[in-house]
Amino acid sequence: MASVYIPVQNSEEEVRVVLDQLPRDASDIIDILKAEQASLDLWLIIAREYFKQGKVEQFRQILEEGSSPDIDEYYADVRYERIAILNALGAYYCYRGKIETIQSKREEHFIQATKYYNKASRIDMHEPSNWIGKGQLLLAKGELEQASSAFRIVLDGDRDNVPALLGQACVEFNRGHYSESLSLYRRVLQIFPDCPGPVRLGIGQCQYKMGHFERARKAFDRVLQLDPENVEALVALAVLDLQTNEASRTRKGMEKMRQAFEIYPYCPMALNYLANHFFFTGQHYVVEQLTETALAVTNHGPTKSHSYYNLARSYHSKGDYAAALRYYNQSVKEIKDKASDFVFPYFGLGQVQLKLGDINGAMSNFEKVLEVYPDNCDTLKVLGHVYAQLNETEKAQEVLKKATKIDPHDAQAFLDLGELLIMSDTATALDAFKTARSLLKKSDQEVLVEVLNNIGVIHFEREELEVALEAFKEALGNGVWLRFLDVKSKTTAADAGASILQYKDVQLFNRLEADGVEVELPWNKVTPLFNLARLLEQLHNTGTAGIFYRLILFKYPGYIDAYLRLAAIAKSRNNLQLSIELVNEALKLNNKCPNALSMLGELELKNDDWVKAKETLRAASEATDGMKDSYATLALGNWNYFAALRNEKRNPKLESTHLEKAHQLYTKVLLQHKSNIYAANGAGIVLAEKGNFDVAKDLFTQVQEGASGSSFVQMPDVWINLAHVYFAQGNNALAIKMYQNCLRNYYHNTDCQIFLYLARTYYEAEEWQDCKKTLLRAIHLAPSNYTLRFDAGVAMQKFSASTLQKEKREANEVRSAIVELENAVRVFSQLSAGANLQIHGFDEKKINTHVDYCKHLLEAAKVHLEVAEREEQQKLQKEEAERQMSLAEKARRKAEEQRKFQLEKRKKEDENKRARQQDEDFERVKEQWKSSTSSASKRKDRLDIIDDDEAGGHSGRRRKKGGGKRRKKDKSSKFSQYEEMEEGEAEMDGHEGDDGHGSYYREEKDPAPQDLLAAAGLEDSDAEDEEAAAAAIAARRRRALSESEEDEPVEEEGKQQQAGSPESGEMQVSDGEGAAASQQHHHQDNDVDAGLDDED
């Protein structure tokens, strides 16, 4: 039993003080010490003993007494002991300061400590222990530089001063100079091999920091050998164990943590780790207790930050986002916003902010995380999501692409990327989705319906319909729909098609249910089923599509889009009544649904219900909330445009008002959506209407380019409009080509209206036969359109008239003209007969005028024909005569030549043979000559015939020229009567043209009133050709138009006008709406995935 002996003053006796039996009241001891004037080292020993026994108060009491001024005075020359006492006190306060959590008290303690150290240094400023104490104090206060210089002072005096070395090691450690620190610790160990455990702790920590985990472990183990209850070593070892991430080691580590906690329940490190552990085991209450304790016992920033983080995480997982946000913020604050120290709270903070809707905050926090861990996939993904929400698509793409590159097996990243790109870059999106799909399949995970749906939608958009079909089928999986899709089992479903018209008929499904078939449609399959139905529509399998829409409605009666699609199908089959009924059904569900209202308006327009249509479209426009949806506005623009041209009385004022209004509305849409090609098209039409053809042409060309980019946008109108412009500018060839292309590419050559435009262009180009053929085709397509017959009659009449007026014509031409005239007469007569039956709206008188005119022409033509035939006959006779003459002439000439030739020949022969057999030879030659002449003359004959033909051709032509003048005179006399009449009309027309030339002229030049012009132009062509001979083209046109206005069946025009451009509207409803629907579905899917993201 250790004890000290206090010598009794002035005697040999000593007072024995048993150290572990020190009195509770230190003043007893102090009295003794004072009374016996015990040496100061005894004071120190006893005080230290108190300290060791945890009796800190007594310790302080003795030392304070020991450093009181009396003692100073008394022991003035005992320097070392006095310094030691002061140092002990300083160290004591320094320690108090270190463990104090309240800042003000902490300061106080440090001030106290400083005071004592200063006092000590006043006794001897070279005392090393004093410097060491000061160094420790500075270290505790975090003033590393000054602490270091304090320790250096000591070390300069004594290289091997252990406490100074330790202090310096500590400084180096805190500076992050771990290897320096380590070498200092090692020095200590060399100098003082029996040093206490904490030195090895330092070594272990240095090794740990330097990443030498095994050496660190050894050091900590050694510490524990020396001091089995060393908490730091236990915690350090536990951390090492936990970091291995092996289950058994983790368990061991947690065991050590628990031990440490039991030994010393206030070690923040242990508390944090335990909290961390219990967080993962889900014991949130324990977590909170542990972290709160940890927070209470430490002031160390990073540790506190960790604690707050644990706390925040606990709240986060419990769903208390407000609390979590608070603690994450605390945690971040504790590490002074240095993300590199401890990055987790930033991630948590970002997540919570995302949840609470602070997207910008979340973004900056995730970005901080990314700075520290630039390759962290989770961060990249969540940032991608955040960027996408902030519409920073490019950034989002960048991070998501990086994420997919870093981890090419992360299906989620590919999904996110795909969803991001689906609106902008479908090809890449598709690849991403496909990769995700195969990744999910590879890992035997279920591929989400949404993914397959999106794949299908992209294929659909890219017109890869078969692939899209497969994707949708895969998305849908097994279900009742297979019965309708599979051709083989169609027998049961086949009858369903028949009831397509009774859209409300659910018998089909009831019957299936009665047959024991489950008619189920899970909520997440509705979208793919809807899309599949859309696809089937595209594949023209409207029957099955209709069944699917009805199935959706059977299960989800509130699915408006299904009603609208059913309505669109009915509309495309021209069943307007049913279509309107269906739209009304949709409106019952939501009477503000803009799509339904727009469609209703369109249907009413088609039903010729103008006023109603306008109201409905207005309502639709209002329902779209501040005109964000331009469709209704556009439709109103169209309405105004049609109204401008429809006006039966053609009031110029009203017309321009309507046009102006249409223009305003189109411009409005264009201002909102710069790239709205429908609005641009409308604006182009109005411009063309006003005669600005060049600008209109530019616009149309741009629209055409825009429309060609997407397979979902089909805009035949713009082709027609462009063709109209070319036509108006006189470029007939190009106009014809464009009309033909448009017909073939967009209408399967079935639109008789465009055929009419085409015919009109041929007419203008004076291609009569093409014009006629085109009109016949149109009649074949639209048999009940009598206007076309009338036009065909006019074309034939015009053809004949122009043939007969030609200067040169052959009898054949005249004959064909007569045939056409007869046809024209028949066509007009039939129309005339039909007029009684009111099967068309023509004025009988007018038709009869045509009949009479044609008959008259026919008579005239017959005379012409006689003349022509007579001439032809004469010509033939003359030719024959000439031929005979020339034949004879040539025969003579040939004979002559032949004779000459023979003569020469004979001469030669004579010369040769004269001498010998003159007489005999002569006879033989004579024979020869005879036979050769006969064959030669035959040959000649043939030649002559050829020559004759040529000659005849020439002479014939020449003669015709001569005859032309004569005939012209004939004509003028015969036709004079008619021409007078025509002139009369022309004058009248001229007047009219002058009166209202403003409107008429515009009208005339105007290509865009799509049908009107062509129709009118053709119809009044009769007027034209009556005047044709005299009038100049422009004047003719003007007159023609003005006349057309008077006596053409205006109703027809009205009809035709409607027919042309509403297509654009219709296209948009059906397709635009479909696209809208699919877009909507993308959005849906996005939301689902966003929900998933946050759980990360």
Added chain:
Amino acid sequence: MKLAGIKSVEGAHDESVWAATWVPATSSRPALLLTGSLDETVKLWKSDDLNLAGTNTGHCLGVVSVAAHPSGIIAASASLDSFVRVFDVNTNATIATLEAPPSEVWQMQFHPKGTKLAVAGGGSASIKVWDTSTWKLTSTLTIPRPEVPKPSDKNTSKKFVLSVAWSPDGRTIACGSMDGTISVFDVAREKFMHHLEGHSMPVRSLVYSPVDPRVLFSASDDAHIHMYDAEGKSLVSSMSGHASWVLSVDASPDGNAIATGSSDRTVRLWDLKMRAALQTMSNHTDQVWAVTFCPPGGTGVRGGRLASVCDDKSISLYDYS
């Protein structure tokens, strides 16, 4: 069931080919294909090589329909000028020229026994029935007009009659109109029976099933083919698949299939059991105006034959098996 192309003739006519039918075989010759075109000619073709057997002229404006007498001896062709020319198939001698002004002429069909010729009368909203021995007009079957005409109906062209078909027993005639309605008449009593509803766009072609006199097929511009119970007035089935107007429909002689021609440039074969398109022929490059199955009988033609004619001036022949 399937179609296999045998032969196509490009440029068979100078212009669009609009009409086709088979002239049944006679004792002296096999069946011939009869085609009519916008080029104002009617041509006869020998199967299977589609050799031109004759060209008839004499029509003005385009030839819109052709019909063959079941005997195979006579045939009729009609053009846009509303004349019907009845001629001897072998000699091309004109037997009669029919007109019934102001009624136009669209589709025509001979009575299954050949005693009558029914002609769709266009805007007259009627079918004209001609006696084939006297070539006199025997009756006019008129579609009754709605009692109270709607003010919006500014003309009556909605009941414009385009297509016509005899039932196989010859007792009823069905006709299709521009407005999509199909009207059924009792021929003997010259009486309108009822409408068949379902189409809202022109019905350009009608055909009865050769095996079931109740079943009627219709082809319409709404891209659908309907199958009706013509007596029970009910729509049995609606078949979709064509991308544009269905211009022509014909039933196979065995009654198991129908073929259709469409503006979408295809010929389709439909299985009546499955009521689905079995096959799509895409050899034409423009509207397919007519499809026609060769009637059974005669020599020289083995198996079933289907012919199609097209706006692209071509005609095609397929083997149907």
